[in-house]
Amino acid sequence: MNLGALGLAPAAVSILIIAACSGPNDNDTSDGGAESGSEQTLQLGNPDEPPDLLPYDSHGGKEPVFAAILTPLIWVDSAGEWHSELLESWEVSDDGLTVTLEMNSGLEWTDGTAVTSADVALTLEHNLDPQVSVRAGSLAGVVGAEEFLSGETEEIAGLTTPDEHTVVIELESPSVWLQDMARERIFVVPEHVLGDVPHDDLNDHEYFSSFPVSNGPYKFVEWESGQHIxxxxxxxxxxxxxxxxxLFIKYLPGDVANAQLETGELHYYDRVDPSDADRIAEFEHVEIQSTTGVSQSPVWGLMYNEPLLDERVRQAMAHAIDRKGICEAAFNGFCTVPETNIPHIAPEWALPDSGITVYDYDPERAKELLKQADWNSENELIFLSWSEPGGPRDRALEIAQANMADVGINWTIENVDLPTMNERNEESPESFHGWEGAGGNFAVDPNFVRELTACDKHFPMGANRGHYCNEELDDLWSAGSSETDQEERARIYKDAFRILNEDVPNIWMIIPDNIVAHDARLDGVNPETRVREIGDWSWEE
Structure with a gap:
């Protein structure tokens, strides 16, 4: 099957580069400067220290580490371009039931063992297990996976390796499984090290604390907790x-990262606060690059329970929030506003251009809808936020809170850490009414939105934190993912997005631009891919 037939057309992406006129700081004597000869050190900053280094979730603090020491199986960038250093080719059969991966030859682990199809098969096996990987829901549908995970069989019937360079995946029904896998950016692990490890023992296995065997451009040395890797x-x-x-990955809050960018102690930081971007661009040896974002953040998530079950209440919230004002005030204009309140960064072929509501800032319309819904302005709503205090997401949420209060919807924002939010979401979802969401890349295939909305994907079994449920929508997601005719898939997905547009299960507030600050001498940086191609970075000649 031609991948173009699956709607993988690239999206339009723009890149902005801002730099001071003067050159590098000639007086830079920091330890991380551009040293002569081969002894060169690169200093990266990241505000999010990961809780562990298990490669089975998408924690933002893990990406720089894994991009440096491991190799992803396959991935798709924000422009819809497919990338793989491990695979020579990938193909879906005409009936949509078989995915074949052909590997490049000559790839090795650091101990000299060849990277083979056995490594890929084991990696997929791990990621098909919901007790191991958060990606299991996205990769479901492989023949024999359920029987293997229940202990009925010792192998996954639909996951085979005919030879050292070929992996074949048989699917229970036609689906966009390959696109889902590429979107997840799965890092391959060594079968000759982990092949005999029971799934229940993976979380505590010593491999993931020292990575004695790896296959990326860099090798693991040590992790100084609270400091750096x-x-x-x-x-x-x-x-x-x-x-x-x-290579040092330093865990720093934004203000410290900014200070170290200015002194030359830090060479790269991709969590730049938009309000700081113009000032950082004035640093004489620092360059700012930005590009249209692919992840929505923050999302004002809504719990699908009283008093928010009436769609008119949720529609009123969408009209009450001044998203354009938030874009300017909280993100300094480095953002896009999704006024139709659907993930419009999905491929254009999948998005409806008629029969949808534009949720522009309209407080009077919001009040009308609340009156129709007999809204009680005495209702007190609880919103769980895990944003960094004072950061752009935090500022955006505070503005939205004030906007909704102006029309009679009163929220109290509780700041919690992410583990606490997860615990309350799982154990007492009735104790709050809204939650902060972030992320989501729908550019590969819009079916990923199913993970956020399907009736059988309620957290923690899936990413549907709000417990929203619309069976008609579920049927459309299923039909769209199994349809191989492009025009028919487009029609199905457009109907699905029309339902989301009307139901407003969540409020998609802002799509921030990707903003990267880096030493102007650093060659190879791309704000679209961020650290994903870090093996190609070097100082300019």
Whole structure:
């Protein structure tokens, strides 16, 4: 099957580059400067220290580490372009039931063992298990997976390796399984190290604390908790030579990162507060790059229970929030506003251009809808936020809170950490009415939205935190994912998005731009891919 037939057309992406006129700081004597010879150190900043280094979720603090020491199976960028260093080709059969992956030859782990189809098969096996990986829901539908996970069989019948370079995945029904896998950006693990480890023991296995065997441009050295992760160049990298002898990933709050960018102690930071971007661009040796974002953040998530069950109440909220004002005030204009309140970064072929409501800022319309719904302005609503205090998402939520209070919808924002929010979401979902969401890349295929809305994907079994349920919508997601005719798939998905537009299960507030600040001498940085191609970075000649 031609991948173009699955609607993988690239999206339009723009990149803005801002830099001060002067060159690098000639007086930079910091430890992380551009040293002569091969002894070069690169210093990256990240505000989110991961809780662990298990490669089975998408925690933002893990991406720089895994991008440096491991290799993803396959991934798709925001422009819809497919990438893989491990695979020579990937193909879906005409009936949509078989995915075939052909691997490149000559790839090795750092101990000299060849990277083979066995590594890929084990990696997929791990990610098909919901007790191991949060990605299991996205990758469901492989023949024999349920029987394997229940202990009925010792192997997954639909996951085979005919030879060392070929992986074949048989699906229970036609679906967009390959697109879902590519969107998840799964890092391959070594079968010769982990092949005999029971799934129940993976979380505590020593491999994930030291990574003695890896296959990326860098090797793991140590993790100083609360400080940094140190990596070193891998001389066994099959795909070339990394540009730096050492790499430090430093865990820093935004204000500290900004200060170290200015002094030259930090060379790269991709969590730039939009309100700081113009000031950072004035640093004489720092360059700012930005590009249209692909993730929605923040999302004002709504619990699908009283007093929010009436769709007119949720529609009123969408009209009450001044998203354009939030874009300017909280994100300094570095953002896009989804006024139709649907994930409009999905492929254009899947989005309806008629029969939808534009939720522009209209407080009077919001009041009308609340009156129709007999809304009680005495209702007190609880919203759980995990944003960094004072950050752009936090500022956006406070403005939205004030906007809704102006029309008689009163929220109290409780600041919690993410584990606490997860615990309350699972154990007492009736104790709150809204929650902060973030992320979501629907550019590969819009069926991913199913993970956020399906009746059988309620958290923690899926990403549907609000427990929203519309069986008609579920039927459309199922039909769209199994339909191989492009025009028919487009029609189905457009109907699905019309339902989301009317129901307003969540409020998609802002799509922030990707903003990257880096030393102007650093070559290879792309704000679209961020750290994903870090093996190609080096100092400019």
């Amino acid at each position: 140190e990596l070193e160049r891998s001389d066994q990298w099959s795909l070339g030579e990394a540009g730096f002898s050492r």
